[in-house]
Amino acid sequence: MTDTLTGGKFQKLNRAPAYQAVSQKIRSAILNGELKAGELLPTEMDLAEQFGVTRTTIREAIRLLEYGGLIGRADRKRLVVCLPSKESASNSLSTAMLMHEVTFKELWQIANGLEPLAAGLACDSMTTELKEKLAANLERTGAAKSDTKELLEAEIEFHNLIAQAAHNNALLMAREPLNQLFYPAFKAVIERMHPGGRILDCHTRMFEAICKGDKKTAEEWMQKHMADFERGIKMAGLDFNGPIDHQNL
Amino acid sequence: MTDTLTGGKFQKLNRAPAYQAVSQKIRSAILNGELKAGELLPTEMDLAEQFGVTRTTIREAIRLLEYGGLIGRADRKRLVVCLPSKESASNSLSTAMLMHEVTFKELWQIANGLEPLAAGLACDSMTTELKEKLAANLERTGAAKSDTKELLEAEIEFHNLIAQAAHNNALLMAREPLNQLFYPAFKAVIERMHPGGRILDCHTRMFEAICKGDKKTAEEWMQKHMADFERGIKMAGLDFNGPIDHQNL
DNA sequence: TATTGACATATTGTCTGACAATGTGTCAAT
DNA sequence: ATTGACACATTGTCAGACAATATGTCAATA
Structure with missing residues (x-):
């Protein structure tokens, strides 16, 4: 040849x-x-x-x-x-993943690596400002009750705040494709969730652990949270091993 | 207002x-x-x-x-x-990180999350084909001796192979910005390394652990490898807490 | 003083029409 | 089976135009 x-x-x-x-x-x-x-x-x-x-x-x-x-x-x-925003920066990566028909499982594995990482790092570099924001977010989550739209936004905000607390801009940007691609799944999962479920509990414990600087506990709760999410995806009738949708464009 | x-x-x-x-x-x-x-x-x-x-x-x-x-x-x-290649897909994210003056430390933290993850996943889904490729890569690394250019390529190839072995396309793509941004640092580190250092040893032990499906050991060696890299960056005179360069465009 | 209106100017968004360079297909000649 | 010649289609680039919209200035007005 x-x-x-x-x-x-x-x-x-x-x-x-x-x-x-x-x-x-x-x-x-x-x-x-x-x-x-x-x-x-x-x-x-x-x-x-x-x-x-x-x-x-x-x-x-x-x-x-x-x-x-x-x-x-x-x-x-x-x-x-312009300084590219993290959204615009991760657009190509997100659509590339979409077109390559990446599965929920694949994305989840990454998230399961990055989210506990963020929680752990947050323990090292927490600020009072972010503590306040997180506290406010917990209240917001608690108040949302069965308002799924509000709950969804609060949930996403929580994770973003944790990532911010990690004080790692690269991580914040690297996480963004997950945000974009998981969004429809987040929505589906939360809409099908019994109100007052484990979410608030998880978040609260994580918050407390982070405030104490207890890295191990913070990471563990984030992992439990991710495990819940995995179960949620399956319970919402989504195919965990199948490719994700693209309702976001 | x-x-x-x-x-x-x-x-x-x-x-x-x-x-x-x-x-x-x-x-x-x-x-x-x-x-x-x-x-x-x-x-x-x-x-x-x-x-x-x-x-x-x-x-x-x-x-x-x-x-x-x-x-x-x-x-x-x-x-x-086109199906976007992983290179083109991660271009915007890479340049965005550059422009946001992301530091070595920030990138390293992510890599330190993703690389052990890849090594761990590889333990679950190793194929004979990739075993062969990895074995060949180890030989290549051994043969490179003090040829830093060759060594550099082999080193990068090794990590890419591990990531491939994880059988997670999303991970493969998410890793790409790190590849792009770390490249100059890789180069600097390897050029300044005493030949026959720990690299080959690390790789070999990781390979063995992965072949045995020994997740814990594989992850540990990857972490040691990353720790070496961190030391290498500092020893190469690069500012670990400073922003990365952009010799790559 | 602060707002409005009128007007010239600069800049972008879009259109028209053209031409050069290059790839594709066909067909005959070798 | 390869080559040469040729018509054709498509992209890359150009020149020049006009409409829509911001910007700036200045006078008129409340």
Whole structure:
């Protein structure tokens, strides 16, 4: 199968289209800090002149970056350089996972690794501000009762707060695809849950453990919580070993 | 601060540009399976007619998707619907982490969560094929000696193989940003390492543990391996608590 | 003073129409 | 079976235009 004649010696020379080159240049400029987040981009005409191409080409180059969240619109006209939000940053990863038909089980295994990790780290770097937010969240959960929509939001907020308490931005971003992909499942599980179930209990104990800096207990309760979630998925009639849906786009 | 007159009642109506709408439609069609991966996209003129806009608009819409890896070029002409590769899928997340100036420590904490997880899962679902590949990788590592480039590649390959052995596609994709961002650090660490160090030993013991299905031992050795890496980063003169570089773009 | 209206200007979004470069398919010649 | 010649389709890029919308200025007004 090795055709030494046609296969060897020369490598495919890549003549990438101009819009890709331009896009790369702009991207680099942003990563280098030549263009700082928050700054306005030069106008399309400016860029066109600088690169020596047409506005059309510039616009295509910009679109290429826009999806990644590196560039956004300030006020619907002028474009600005952005710090990508964790949502936009994890979009491609989420959709890629969707298209690869990742299963609940696979995602759950990751979450089961990351969530206890977050809980553990939170024990080391808890702040009073986050303690207050968590306390407020517990109240919110308690007050939600059978209002599933409210309960759902509180539940998600709780986990996000824990992750914030870990003071690890990378973790916060790495978790985001799970948030996005699990959302429909969260919803289904919580809607089918008997009110006043274990959720609040779990959360409370976790909160107390974290406040005490009791890493082991915090991690254990998070694991129990995740186990509950797994059971919930199955009880909600979702196929734990099957691919997740994409009601989120 | 609540101006009840101008603030309330009406929400900002969003008149998104046409290229965004078109992009969304195409994206949905792909996620719905109306356009399957591998299929050719209709020609730009076709799309332009169908959506009732110009080719210019269509092209901008396509660029928007191209970055995310949902659309690629088959043969430099006709565009084709793609299953995003794990590399392209994690690009935005990686650059977002870069721009948020994520530290080595933050990334390491995640890796320290995911890598032992992978090693543990691998114990449950090892295949003979991967055993062979891992065995070959160990030989490769042994043979590399002081060839740091070769050693680097072998090291990365080892971890990827473990992750593959976990048979969890989501994990494989979630790990990818770490691969991308740690790469320069890997390199620096390995170049500064005394040859015949602990690497091969660690890998071998992990391999043996995984083959035996000894989850606990496999995880422990992976953790030791990660601890070595942490030491390596510090010894290489990199700031463990400082932001990572972006020599990768 | 603070708000409004009128107006010129700048910038983006979209359209039209064109051309060059490149890949595809066909068919005859070898 | 390979090559050459040719028509055709499709993408990449250009030039130039116009509409819609923000921005800034300045006078008029309450």
